[in-house]
Amino acid sequence: MSASVLHTEVGVSDEKQAVAKSAGRRFGALVVRLGAIAAFAAIMAYFVIFAPGFTSTFNLINVVEQSAILGVLAYGMTAVIIGGGSDVTEGGIDLSIAANMGLCAAVYATLLSMGYGDFLSVLAAIAVGMAVGALNALAVVGFGILPLLATLAVLNVAAGMELTLTQNTVVGASSPLLGVLVSGSFLGISALAWALIVFSAIMIVVVHGTSFGLRLYAVGGHPEAARAAGISVPFYVSFTYVLSGFCAAVASILTVSRLSASTPGSGELLLSVLAAALLGTVFSRRFVPTMGGTLLSVLFIGLLANGFQLLNVSSYWVNGVQGALILLVVAITSFARGSEGSR
Amino acid sequence: MSVSANDNTAKVSLRGFLAKYSVLIAFAAIVIFFSVASPTFLTPANLFNVLVNNVVMLAIVALGLTIVISSGGIDLSVGVSVDMASMVVVMLLAAGYSGVVGVAGGLGAALIVGILNAILITRLNISPFLATLGVLFIGQSTQQLATSGGQPIYLTSGYAADQFNAIARTALFGIPTPVIVLIVLVVAVHVLLHRSVFGRYVQAMGAQPGVAWYSGIRVQRELSMVHVLCALLAGVTGILLSATVKSYVPLSGNAFLLDAIGATFIGTTLSRERKPSVIGTLLGVLLLAIVKNGLLLVGWNFYWQQVGIGVLVFLVLAASFGLRRAAH
Numbered sequence: 001m002s003a004s005v006l007h008t009e010v011g012v013s014d015e016k017q018a019v020a021k022s023a024g025r026r027f028g029a030l031v032v033r034l035g036a037i038a039a040f041a042a043i044m045a046y047f048v049i050f051a052p053g054f055t056s057t058f059n060l061i062n063v064v065e066q067s068a069i070l071g072v073l074a075y076g077m078t079a080v081i082i083g084g085g086s087d088v089t090e091g092g093i094d095l096s097i098a099a100n101m102g103l104c105a106a107v108y109a110t111l112l113s114m115g116y117g118d119f120l121s122v123l124a125a126i127a128v129g130m131a132v133g134a135l136n137a138l139a140v141v142g143f144g145i146l147p148l149l150a151t152l153a154v155l156n157v158a159a160g161m162e163l164t165l166t167q168n169t170v171v172g173a174s175s176p177l178l179g180v181l182v183s184g185s186f187l188g189i190s191a192l193a194w195a196l197i198v199f200s201a202i203m204i205v206v207v208h209g210t211s212f213g214l215r216l217y218a219v220g221g222h223p224e225a226a227r228a229a230g231i232s233v234p235f236y237v238s239f240t241y242v243l244s245g246f247c248a249a250v251a252s253i254l255t256v257s258r259l260s261a262s263t264p265g266s267g268e269l270l271l272s273v274l275a276a277a278l279l280g281t282v283f284s285r286r287f288v289p290t291m292g293g294t295l296l297s298v299l300f301i302g303l304l305a306n307g308f309q310l311l312n313v314s315s316y317w318v319n320g321v322q323g324a325l326i327l328l329v330v331a332i333t334s335f336a337r338g339s340e341g342s343r
Numbered sequence: 344m345s346v347s348a349n350d351n352t353a354k355v356s357l358r359g360f361l362a363k364y365s366v367l368i369a370f371a372a373i374v375i376f377f378s379v380a381s382p383t384f385l386t387p388a389n390l391f392n393v394l395v396n397n398v399v400m401l402a403i404v405a406l407g408l409t410i411v412i413s414s415g416g417i418d419l420s421v422g423v424s425v426d427m428a429s430m431v432v433v434m435l436l437a438a439g440y441s442g443v444v445g446v447a448g449g450l451g452a453a454l455i456v457g458i459l460n461a462i463l464i465t466r467l468n469i470s471p472f473l474a475t476l477g478v479l480f481i482g483q484s485t486q487q488l489a490t491s492g493g494q495p496i497y498l499t500s501g502y503a504a505d506q507f508n509a510i511a512r513t514a515l516f517g518i519p520t521p522v523i524v525l526i527v528l529v530v531a532v533h534v535l536l537h538r539s540v541f542g543r544y545v546q547a548m549g550a551q552p553g554v555a556w557y558s559g560i561r562v563q564r565e566l567s568m569v570h571v572l573c574a575l576l577a578g579v580t581g582i583l584l585s586a587t588v589k590s591y592v593p594l595s596g597n598a599f600l601l602d603a604i605g606a607t608f609i610g611t612t613l614s615r616e617r618k619p620s621v622i623g624t625l626l627g628v629l630l631l632a633i634v635k636n637g638l639l640l641v642g643w644n645f646y647w648q649q650v651g652i653g654v655l656v657f658l659v660l661a662a663s664f665g666l667r668r669a670a671h
Contacts, residue, residue, distance in 0.1 A: 135657075139657065139660070139661060142665070143660070143661040143664045143665040144664045144665065145660045145661065145664045146608070148604075148608075149604075149605070149608045149660060150657070150660065152601055152604060152605055152656075153605070153653050153654075153656040153657040153660060154653065154657065155601070155653070156601070156649050156650070156652055156653030156656065157649075157650055157653030157654055157657065158653075159649060159653075160646055160647065160648070160649030160650030160651075160652075160653055161650055163645075163646035163649065164644075164646040164647055164650065167646070168646070271476065271479065271480065274476065275476065275480070278473060278476075314488070316484055316487035316488045316492060317484060317488070318484070319480045319481070319483045319484040319487070320480060320481045320483070320484025320485065320488075321484075322480050323476070323477040323478065323479065323480025323481040323483075323484070324477065324480075324481060326473060326476060326477040326480070327463060327467075327469060327473075327474065327477035327478075330469045330470070330473045330474075330477075331463070331467040331468070331469055
């Protein structure tokens with residue numbers, strides 16, 4: 001009896017310590033998160049005060065439009081990272097997403113220029129994007145290839161096919177749908193901006209508001225536990241890669257509408273997509289990738305480039321500042337994690 | 344009963360054998376295919392050309408990545424190390440310094456990239472993927488700012504430039520200097536990674552970082568070393584690159600990144616534990632180089648080559664990973 005009391009007491013004091021510790025941990029994490037967000041806010045405040053026209057409605061809508069393509073791609077990447085786990089060498093990652101967008105854009109623009117209608121061309125672009133995603137899924141889930149490696153091989157296939165299709169040239173395109181996307185507007189907000197808003201809303205609701213999204217996090221966070229709970233891990237992981245391919249196809253239509261053409265070199269977007277998806281983790285309470293966090297970091301990257309432009313700072317600085325910010329944010333994050341005593 | 348059991352083990356071991364040697368088998372099949380398909384493929388002149396133009400520079404970058412990947416990390420900034428070395432050496436030579444100073448400066452620039460990576464990873468506890476991604480962004484900006492947006496710098500003929508260009512043109516005992524550099528580096532990295540205490544520490548960190556730390560390995564120091572070595576090796580490639588083309592073209596180093604990662608991971612299929620090895624990496628580099636060259640000889644254009652390589656790497660990986668999974 002006394003032994004059991006003692007045992008309980010020990011248990012209680014352990015629990016108390018654990019509670020105190022986790023409270024401290026939560027406080028530390030909160031400080032870091034607020035610190036990072038404050039840094040973002042400080043940069044924005046600087047732009048508001050010193051960059052002429054930064055806060056004008058026209059400019060802000062322009063930023064949202066420019067961010068639409070990056071945003072849609074970053075959602076695909078975020079979904080893959082959520083479902084595959086955030087370990088960067090073994091976890092989920094889709095290096096082929098930007099090249100896939102290039103391929104879809106080439107398919108879409110080529111079909112349009114050959115005289116096929118919008119319906120068929122859009123359908124084909126989406127089919128191609130999802131097929132590339134399915135190829136990734138087959139490699140990762142079917143053959144068990146490391147995602148980093150599998151999507152690297154698929155990147156080469158997609159980029160090569162884009163080049164063969166377009167012969168490395170600009171393929172001009174125009175269609176009713178593109179016309180609507182370029183000049184259409186509703187409630188004073190342009191079609192491209194609407195595309196980002198609607199897509200964001202869908203992604204946030206699906207991933208953060210449904211049991212489907214919850215299971216997706218379970219699969220990425222602890223696949224063994226998810227399997228034991230009866231979740232089909234292969235299905236969810238495959239789904240994220242196909243979704244990522246779908247996002248690439250949607251982004252391809254947006255990029256063709258912005259440029260009125262499909263242009264080579266879309267692969268360069270990959271690094272920005274990765275940066276957006278990874279930077280987004282700082283906006284979440286547990287430093288996990290979230291759709292909302294990705295949206296905020298996409299807008300932040302867009303505002304950064306825009307602010308530099310308005311301040312007449314050379315655009316060559318944008319990459320470097322983006323890189324420095326990633327390092328700053330991640331260093332602070334890992335510092336907070338380290339001080340929790342988890343290492 | 345016992346016969347069927349034997350049969351089963353035979354089947355399993357055959358699968359294991361196929362899984363283990365799938366890269367070698369694919370390699371042999373590809374060599375045979377191109378030998379039949381193109382009369383020029385198996386000529387000494389062509390193989391020599393592949394070695395000098397396609398293998399050497401990629402292999403040196405891949406050696407560095409092999410060390411990093413062995414330690415359980417990754418280095419996305421190898422392209423920056425290549426570019427920085429290339430940029431500094433060409434700038435120094437263009438300013439009239441001698442080849443020796445230029446090469447030393449180039450390696451110094453790569454060293455700085457490596458030290459930056461090491462500080463970010465070991466002091467600030469940033470994961471290698473993110474740390475080197477950040478350095479990659481910063482490196483790209485630096486180059487754009489230094490070259491007003493990416494203008495190439497060409498070396499005009501002069502004593503120092505010719506002396507420097509000689510690195511790529513001269514030969515020793517009939518072997519071109521870049522190939523000799525590669526051989527020396529392959530032997531050095533092989534010994535370092537597979538025959539030295541440092542190598543064992545690196546492998547231990549890659550396999551079990553926690554255990555490595557508890558066994559008293561100074562993980563931070565060894566990791567710093569790993570990233571500095573990788574950057575230096577990439578720097579050597581940068582110098583060979585600018586010696587060959589007698590110029591510095593901004594942001595050209597990134598082309599090595601994906602191929603080098605691919606080659607290293609193709610090499611990991613040779614070992615049961617999927618550990619990178621110098622031999623495996625070399626095999627991966629040779630495979631990529633031979634496929635590129637072979638497709639060119641068969642008459643595929645540059646664009647189809649990329650598709651071909653992607654498909655091939657995909658198939659090799661699928662065979663290796665898939666068969667191994669089936670064998671388990």
